Amino acid sequence: MESKNIFKRDIAEVRDVKLQKYSPIHTAGPVIEPGNWEKSDPFLLMMEDKFQKGSFDIHPHRGIETVTFVIDGTIEHYDSHTGDGGIIGPGDVQWMTAGSGVVHNEVPSEGVTAHSLQLWVNLPRDKKMTTPRYQNLMGKDMPVRKEEGAIIRVFSGSSKDVISATKNHVPVTMVEMLLEPGASVTQNLPGSYNGMIYLIEGSGVFGKNEMKASKGQVLWLGAGKESEESEVDITAIEPLRIVLYAGEPLMEPVVARGPFVMNTEEEINQAYLEYRQGTFLKD
Numbered sequence: 001m002e003s004k005n006i007f008k009r010d011i012a013e014v015r016d017v018k019l020q021k022y023s024p025i026h027t028a029g030p031v032i033e034p035g036n037w038e039k040s041d042p043f044l045l046m047m048e049d050k051f052q053k054g055s056f057d058i059h060p061h062r063g064i065e066t067v068t069f070v071i072d073g074t075i076e077h078y079d080s081h082t083g084d085g086g087i088i089g090p091g092d093v094q095w096m097t098a099g100s101g102v103v104h105n106e107v108p109s110e111g112v113t114a115h116s117l118q119l120w121v122n123l124p125r126d127k128k129m130t131t132p133r134y135q136n137l138m139g140k141d142m143p144v145r146k147e148e149g150a151i152i153r154v155f156s157g158s159s160k161d162v163i164s165a166t167k168n169h170v171p172v173t174m175v176e177m178l179l180e181p182g183a184s185v186t187q188n189l190p191g192s193y194n195g196m197i198y199l200i201e202g203s204g205v206f207g208k209n210e211m212k213a214s215k216g217q218v219l220w221l222g223a224g225k226e227s228e229e230s231e232v233d234i235t236a237i238e239p240l241r242i243v244l245y246a247g248e249p250l251m252e253p254v255v256a257r258g259p260f261v262m263n264t265e266e267e268i269n270q271a272y273l274e275y276r277q278g279t280f281l282k283d
Contacts, residue, residue, distance in 0.1 A: 005228045005229070006188075006228070006229050006230065006231055007191055007224050007225045007228045007229070007230040007231075008207075008208040008230070008231060008232075008233065009189070009207055009208060009221045009222050009224060009230050009231065009232045010207045010208050010209045010211075010221075010222035011206050011207035011209060011211035011213075011219045011220070011221065011222065012220045012221065012222040012223075013219070013220040014211055014213050014217055014218070014219050015217065015218050015220075016216060016217055017029050017030070017031050017048055017198070017216050017217065017218055019048060019050070023055065025051060025052040025053075025054055025055050026049070026050070026051040026052070026055040027049070027050045027051070028047050028048060028049045028050070028051070029047070029048050030045065030046070030047055030048075031046040031047065031048050031117060031196075031198055031218050032044070032045050032046035032119070032196065032218070033045065034256065037254040039194075039220075040194065040196075041122070041194055041249040041250055041251065042121055042122045042170050042172070042194070042247045042248060042249055042250045043119060043120065043121060043122070043194070043196075043245065043247065044064065044120040044121070044122050044254070044256065044261060045119075045120050046117060046118065046119040046120070046198075046245075047117070047118050048115075048116070048117055049114070049115070049116050049117075049118065050113055050114070050115050051108060051113070051114055051116075052108050052112070052113050052114070053107050053108050053109075053110060053112075055108075056105060056106060056107070057105065058080055058103060058104065058105045059103070059104070059105065059259055060101060060102065060103045060259050060260075060271075060275055060280060061096075061098035061101070061102050061104075061259045061260070062098055062099070062100065062101045062102075062128070062129075062259070062260045062261075062262070062271045062280075063098065063099075063122075063123055063128045063129075063260055063261040063262045063267075063271075064098050064120050064121060064122060064123055064261045065095065065096060065097045065098065065120070065121040065123060065169065065170075066094075066095075066096045066098065066118055066119070066120055066121075067093060067094075067095050067096075067118070067119040067120075067121060067172075067174065067245075068088070068093065068094045068096070068106065068116055068117070068118045068119075069092075069093050069116060069117045069118075069119075069155075069176075069243060070088050070089055070090055070091065070092050070093075070114065070115070070116050071090065071115040071116060071117065071200060072090055072113075072114065072115040073089070073090070073108055073109070073112045073113055073114030073115055073116075074087055074088065074089045074090075074108065074109040074112055074114065075087070075088050075089075075094075075106050075107065075108055075109075075114050075116060076106070076107050076108070076109055077094060077096075077104065077105070077106050077107075077134075078104060078105055078107070079102055079103070079104045079132075079134070080103045080104060080105070081102065081103055081281045082132075084134050086134075086136045087109070088136060088138075090139075091139030091140075091153075091176070092136070092137065092138050092139050093136075093137040093139070093155050093174070094106075094134065094135070094136055094137070095134075095135040095137060095155075095156070095166060096132075096133075096134050096135075097123075097130065097131075097132055097133040097134075097169065098123075098132055099123065099127065099128070099129060099130035099131055099132045099133070100128075100129040100130065100131065100132065100281075100282045101132065101271070101274075101280050101281050101282060102132045102281075103280070103281065117198065117243065119245060120261070121170055121172060121247065122170070122250055122252075122254065122261060123169055123170065123261075124169070124170065124250050124252060125252055125263050127169045127170075128262060128263070128267070129282075130169065131282075133167070135166060135167065137155050137166060139153060139176075142154060142155055142164065143162045143163065143164055143165075144162065145159045145160055145161075145162040147183070147185050148183060149179060149180035149182065149183030149236075150177065150178065150179045150180070150183045150184075150185045151177070151178045152175050152176070152177050152178075152185065152187075153175065153176040153177075153178075154174075154175050155174040155175065155176065156168060156172050156173060156174040157171065157172060157173030157174065157175075157246075158173065158188075159173075159175050159187060159188070160188060170247055170248060170250065171190075171193075171247060171248040172245065172246070172247040172248075173187075173189060173193065173195070173244070173245070173246045173247070174243070174244070174245050175187060175243070175244050176241070176242070176243050177234065177240070177241070177242050177243075177244065178239075178240070178241050179202075179204070179234070179235075179236035179239070179240040179241075179242075180236060180239060181236050181237060181238055181239060181240075182235070182236065183235070183236050183240075184233065184234065184235040184236075185234050186231040186232065186233050186234070187231060187232045187234065187244055188229060188230070188231045189221075189224065189229075189230050189231065189232065189246050190224070190229065190230070190248070191224035191225045191226050191227060191228045191229060191230045192224065192226045192248060192249070193224065193230075193246040193247060193248060193249075194221070194223075194246065194247060194248075194249050195220075195221045195232075195244065195245060195246025195247070196218055196219060196220050196221060196244070196245055196246075197213075197218070197219040197221070197232075197234075197242050197243070197244045197245075198217075198218050198219075198242065198243050198245075199213055199214060199215050199216065199217050199218075199219075199240070199241075199242050200215065200241040200242060200243065201215055201239065201240065201241040202214070202215060202236060202237070202238040202239045202240035202241060203215065203236075203237045203238045203240065204234060204235055204236045204237050204238075204240045204242070205233075205234075205235045205237065206219055206232065206233070206234055206235075207219075207221070207222070207232060207233060208233065209222075212237075214238075221246065232244070255267070255268050256268075257272075258272075260272070
């Protein structure tokens with residue numbers, strides 16, 4: 001039997017994530033900066049937030065999914081249309097599909113400073129107006145891949161033969177890795193996927209080109225080969241905690257304004273019109 005070719009990914013870019021104080025109760029910085037649509041496709045932006053109750057008010061979304069990973073603290077979620085809600089804590093994820101439209105809020109519990117990463121995933125043209133959906137993914141319930149000195153929690157997609165049951169409109173792999181010093185693992189990805197790694201704690205060596213990185217840095221993966229499976233090599237220097245996100249690019253036009261992301265200006269204008277007129281939410 002022929003062995004399958006595995007393409008080893010380089011790290012194409014390393015960047016420091018810089019947090020800025022927006023108010024006495026909210027500090028934030030971009031992990032993925034908006035506007036570089038082709039580079040980050042299918043991801044639109046990611047923010048690292050440290051915030052307290054009152055930082056955000058009730059707000060709408062359309063045409064995207066938000067993926068909120070809690071590093072510390074607890075976040076209470078409430079959908080003002082459906083009444084859906086819940087609480088996620090450290091190591092938990094909420095995967096929210098806005099689709100045709102939600103009006104909601106995410107609020108740290110009273111007296112708590114929450115620390116989170118929120119990723120916006122673009123939805124393809126034929127899913128922009130899909131029915132909204134919430135998936136609360138509790139860390140303790142996620143499938144886990146264990147290697148020597150390493151625990152890999154699979155929130156979406158797969159890691160080797162460990163597969164998540166999370167539902168995706170766009171194929172996305174999301175894993176959290178905890179590595180002891182000296183431990184090495186590889187993460188497999190389809191060659192077509194675009195992706196990045198964010199270091200929450202510690203330091204390590206990443207990719208075929210053995211790029212060193214440490215806490216607070218984001219690493220963009222080099223391109224794979226579309227026809228081949230690929231993998232990323234990861235080795236911990238200090239105790240390492242990272243999250244890796246990778247997904248299938250949509251290669252569609254992106255028009256983003258405020259909380260709405262669609263394919264055309266007309267669709268954005270329509271979303272704002274419906275929101276002002278009170279016809280935004282679909283039953």
